[in-house]
Amino acid sequence: MSLSYAECTARERLALLLDAGSFHEWLPPSERLTSPHLAQLGVPCAFDDGVAIGRATLAGRTVFVAAQEGAFMGGGVGEVHGAKLVGLLQRALRDRPTAVLLLAESGGVRLHEANAGLIAVSEVMRSVLDVRAAGIPVITLIGGANGCFGGMGIVARCTDYIVMSDSGRLAMSGPEVIEASFGVEEFDSRDRALVWRTTGGKHRWLTGDCDELVEDDVQAFREAAICALSAAKPVTSALLETEHALLSARLRDMPPPSDDLDDAMALWQRLGVADAQRIPDIDVAAMHALRVATEAQR
Amino acid sequence: MSIPAGLEILDFSFPGQRIADTFAPVLVGVVGSGNLEVMLESAAGDDCTVRIETSARGFEPIWRAVLADFHERHPLGGIRISINDMGATPAVVGLRLGQAVAELPGASS
Numbered sequence: 001m002s003l004s005y006a007e008c009t010a011r012e013r014l015a016l017l018l019d020a021g022s023f024h025e026w027l028p029p030s031e032r033l034t035s036p037h038l039a040q041l042g043v044p045c046a047f048d049d050g051v052a053i054g055r056a057t058l059a060g061r062t063v064f065v066a067a068q069e070g071a072f073m074g075g076g077v078g079e080v081h082g083a084k085l086v087g088l089l090q091r092a093l094r095d096r097p098t099a100v101l102l103l104a105e106s107g108g109v110r111l112h113e114a115n116a117g118l119i120a121v122s123e124v125m126r127s128v129l130d131v132r133a134a135g136i137p138v139i140t141l142i143g144g145a146n147g148c149f150g151g152m153g154i155v156a157r158c159t160d161y162i163v164m165s166d167s168g169r170l171a172m173s174g175p176e177v178i179e180a181s182f183g184v185e186e187f188d189s190r191d192r193a194l195v196w197r198t199t200g201g202k203h204r205w206l207t208g209d210c211d212e213l214v215e216d217d218v219q220a221f222r223e224a225a226i227c228a229l230s231a232a233k234p235v236t237s238a239l240l241e242t243e244h245a246l247l248s249a250r251l252r253d254m255p256p257p258s259d260d261l262d263d264a265m266a267l268w269q270r271l272g273v274a275d276a277q278r279i280p281d282i283d284v285a286a287m288h289a290l291r292v293a294t295e296a297q298r
Numbered sequence: 299m300s301i302p303a304g305l306e307i308l309d310f311s312f313p314g315q316r317i318a319d320t321f322a323p324v325l326v327g328v329v330g331s332g333n334l335e336v337m338l339e340s341a342a343g344d345d346c347t348v349r350i351e352t353s354a355r356g357f358e359p360i361w362r363a364v365l366a367d368f369h370e371r372h373p374l375g376g377i378r379i380s381i382n383d384m385g386a387t388p389a390v391v392g393l394r395l396g397q398a399v400a401e402l403p404g405a406s407s
Contacts, residue, residue: 009328029337030323042304044353044382046329047337071330 003218005143006167010052010067013103016218017141017225018056018065025054026091027084035078037113046072049080053088055097059226064092067103070146076110077151082120089127092136099137099229102159107174108150121151128158129235137161137232141221142168142210147199149174161231162210163224164201165217166284170209171199193280197264202279202287206268208246215284306355310348310365314375317344318402326398334383334391336398341378352383364388368395 005013014023027033029047038045050072055064066088068075077085085102092100109117128138138159142148147169148156156162156170164170173181175189188194197203205213212228214220233239255266261276268276273290282290320340327335341347348365372395379395386394399405 011325028323029325029335030339039305039351042353044305044329044351044384046335046382047325047380069328071328071333 002215004216005165005218005221006145006216008218009071010069010103010105013218013221014052014054014056014065014067017103017222018058018063019060023054023056023065025052026088027053033080033084035080035113037078037116041112043073043112049078049084050075051081051084053084058098058101058222058229061098061229063099063101063229064088064095064097065101065103068105068144068152070105070144073110073112074146075104075106075144075152076112077106077108077117077121077124078110078113079116079120081110082117082124085124086120086127089124089131089138092131093134096134096136099139099232100131101225102138102140102156104140104142104148104152104156105144105146106148106150106152107146108152118151121155124151124155125158128155132158132160132232132235135232135234137229139163139225139228139231141225142170142201143214143216143221144168147171147174157209160233161212161228162204163212163214163221163228164204164210165214165221166201167196167216168201169196169199170201170204175199194262194264197262197280203264203268205287206271206273206279206291207250213284213287305351305353306358308348308350308352308358308361310350310362312346312348312365312369312373314344314346314377315373317375318377319404321403324398324401326401327394329382329384332385332387332390334381334386334394336394337380338398338402339378339380341376344375346374346377346379348379348381350381350383352381352385354383354385360388361391364391364395368392371396372399374399 032047034045035049050069053066066085109121131138139161140156140159141163143165149171153172175195178187179189201213204210212224214224253270258266265276324338329335
């Protein structure tokens with residue numbers, strides 16, 4: 001039976017994605033390691049500060065894992081939440097699991113905690129790069145309703161491998177932030193089709209920002225995560241050159257404004273996707289077939 | 299009547315009749331809008347104590363009624379209930395409490 005990854009809570013994802021019963025939580029809710037900032041603002045805290053961390057097995061191999069709860073403060077990274085992520089990553093340096101999985105669902109820094117949250121996110125980035133440098137892959141799964149934005153969007157792109165569903169979203173500034181900064185003519189945040197065309201899983205996969213595209217299904221995420229266990233991409237100068245080439249190519253391919261196609265569709269067309277208008281309507285299997293066809297053409 | 303800014307913290311205690319065996323903590327629900335999390339833990343003594351932190355101030359009589367109703371259905375003792383609430387309705391609170399009890403070891407589900 002298919003079960004929506006987006007509809008699950010963070011803890012349900014941990015229970016269903018990892019080997020059954022294998023998750024061992026560190027700093028569980030009963031420790032009451034809660035935010036020192038929220039109560040002053042009249043906001044209730046959560047016993048786990050919106051993230052569960054621990055160790056588990058995935059297809060029998062030891063992994064460290066963190067799952068962010070999007071329903072609590074939009075998955076925002078506060079001081080404690082961030083410290084739990086950093087602690088998990090630093091422990092991975094010591095214990096050397098097969099991989100670290102980040103089940104990311106976050107709007108980025110939890111603004112209530114301001115600088116403490118910003119510093120926390122920068123520490124998470126540094127720790128991700130340390131773990132990668134030690135040869136342990138960090139794998140990000142994105143499929144929650146809140147997407148993966150702001151600082152966590154950057155963290156995701158600092159990891160080795162990203163798995164997204166079609167309904168998952170990944171970006172730096174969220175739709176409302178872009179509209180507030182540049183006006184509704186630039187970006188209409190209420191245009192949901194536009195939001196998914198520019199931040200959704202299909203777009204990220206076509207442009208190479210994510211490595212695997214799956215259906216919104218817990219088992220599909222599990223299988224993709226198992227495949228990703230051996231997908232370490234050590235940060236070398238060659239890798240950085242490739243990444244820079246990808247970004248330069250994207251700037252070069254970025255189409256001029258057109259009345260016929262919107263920016264995202266015009267970009268897909270330039271990437272060699274025939275029938276770019278069809279993309280929002282097709283399923284993941286058809287997307288995979290499309291990429292095979294596109295790569296064969298090249 | 300002016301309600302001070304900030305969270306409201308409420309404490310209740312009920313005399314338990316069915317003393318729970320020691321169990322690992324149970325957590326259900328999420329602190330999201332209109333939702334709450336409920337944690338059950340083993341505690342010394344025979345009482346059922348409840349602590350609530352809520353962003354919706356001024357609803358103590360309703361909490362008391364919902365909890366009294368819950369305790370009538372599940373007169374547990376030796377148990378500590380901790381709740382973080384973000385404006386859940388009484389019906390949601392009742393369902394979450396029932397869900398938490400259903401996850402206790404030995405609960406018939």
